[in-house]
Amino acid sequence: MVLEIIPVGGYGEIGRNSTLIRYNDEAVLLDLGLHMEHYVALTEDEDVVKMNPQLLMDHNAVPDIRKIKEWIPKIKAIAISHAHLDHLGAIPFLGDKFPCPIHGSPYTISVLKALLKDDGITVRNDLLPHSENSIFPVSKHIKLEFISATHSIPQAVMICVHTPEGNILYTNDFKLDFTPVIGKKPNLKRLKELKLKAVIVDSLYADDPRHTPSEAIAKEMLKDTLYGIDTKGKAIIVTTFSSHIARLKSIIEIGTKLGRKIVFLGRSLAKYATAAEDIGLVQFSKEVEMVQYGSKIKRELAKIKKPDEYIFVVTGHQGEPKATLSKMLNKKLFNFKPEDIVIFSCKTIPTPVNLENRERLESELKSEHIRIFKDIHVSGHAGREDIRELLHLLNTEQVIPSHGTPEKNQASSELAQEIGFSKEKTPLLKNGDLLKLS
Ligand SMILES: [Zn+2]
Known part of the structure; x- marks a missing residue:
């Protein structure tokens, strides 16, 4: 039995988020986003439709899926955590390469459809909405669960990948907001129940000792x-x-x-x-x-x-x-x-x-x-003290920092060690690495 996490984009950088989870000969891809800074630099004077995937990959504007080429035919689902462009913005360019449906919350799918329409792009993938706090099979052995989370966009979810070899929770992006102006609160009850091999954790503000206000x-x-x-x-x-x-x-x-x-x-x-x-x-x-x-x-x-x-x-x-x-x-x-x-x-x-x-x-x-x-604003991302709260809630064997520069991921790993995880159980992954969980 093989269970692996393969970071594709967004590890050691901020943007182009994408993570492959492999169980034996089945796999799912979590998020397929743009690196906004690189993308904007590249597309300033270009017609979007003319953007070819190779060029975008060469400029680190989208996840480099050439590195997971042998896995692409075995990917059973792409699941999108929320509708920000750094999580779904690469779909118009890369979605077609994957022979599988794209799953997301209703708002996420609604935005994705609008983006595709706007760019005049069609993809062959089925676009499938699922309500928050639902669980659904995507292959013989893998189920996905959308757990309601709070962020700065409606219907953001944490995604739990259930496999016979254990479960992995993906938390990009979240904050702990118990008085959101719109939508559901974070589903802490469900998070407490999960038994996890690993949590992939949003580390954008792991170096900022704060609780992010509601x-x-x-x-x-x-x-x-x-x-x-x-x-x-x-x-x-x-x-x-x-x-x-x-x-x-x-x-x-x-x-x-x-x-x-x-x-x-x-x-x-x-x-x-x-x-x-x-x-x-x-x-x-x-x-x-x-x-x-x-x-x-x-x-x-x-x-x-x-x-x-x-x-x-x-x-x-x-x-x-x-x-x-x-x-x-x-x-x-x-x-x-x-x-x-x-x-x-x-x-x-x-x-x-x-x-x-x-x-x-x-x-x-x-x-x-x-x-x-200026700055009449609160962030959509958890601060260090919110990440600590999340880690206290969860029952997990490993903590995988993501969605941060190497320094931010390091801070996240140190926080996990402060809580009691050994250094080996909170590894700093880079794009293209492979982490075996079994
Ligand atoms: Zn986001």
Whole structure:
């Protein structure tokens, strides 16, 4: 009997997450994501459809599945943990290479369908939604279980791979949020019951000694800001992650209480909101006007005579030059007035490109005398103390750090050792390694 973990992407780096689990001659692949920084650098001036898989692999923009070539015919399922691009964004390019269905929660599958449609790409894989906290067979000997988790996108799940030789839990990505603004709480009861050979653990903030606050706190931060300042006569512009449906829900609720109309401006906001509506998670289109494309946005903004009666929710929180916020400013799509309010309900993802873009955008906003409110945000990832809580809950033989740089994974391994795991039982894996569990 053979049970193995083969890291394909996302071990010792942040992005292009993918892990192969092998049981004898059957296998499953968990996640198939993009490395955003490498992908953006590569695709800036390219047509997405023309992106060929080899090129993407050569540039480390997607998991290098050439390393698991002999396994591909034996992969019985691809399971996606949640709908962030660093977990499913490689499917439009690589999905076709795998002769198996793709499983995900309903929201994850809904977003995947929207992405494929957007790019005009079809894949031959069946796309199969499963509700949270369900268990289903994918081959003769392997069952998958979706356990409800909390993160910064709806219906994120931890995936438990059940095999006759033992079980492996995959936790990318999670936080422990017991007051999520939308969706289920983490299913701790089920996590406690599992008997595990190994847990693959989200180590992004394993080096940060903190508990990550609940999404309810982000809502309070937004309220504290918007109810606490004099917004009379001022336009309010809020920018956040388009896939962060819970945050968007809070913005709508707070904006409505302020008596303002809410408008979503930008393609990706409409895409993720529609994916959520399609599965009945929210009904934003009843509460919000959505405008997707640049030319329409221009027209729509030109029609508005009293901008102080609105909250504009826009794309471009990382300062992306092609997103709505930058265009409102640079292409004069919007007539900013001094002391209008711009709220960044996000954190700058610290890549050189983002840092540069954000710095430029902020200095442009400042030169127009616009009030900037930054970091009205809580993270979607567990801090060190949340990872400790998870490890205390679980009954597992091994702890496998993932989703981090070598330093972050090291911190995660040290935490496991602090709790009592021997060094051998919390190994630091790299892409392309192989860990035998039996
Ligand atoms: Zn994520």
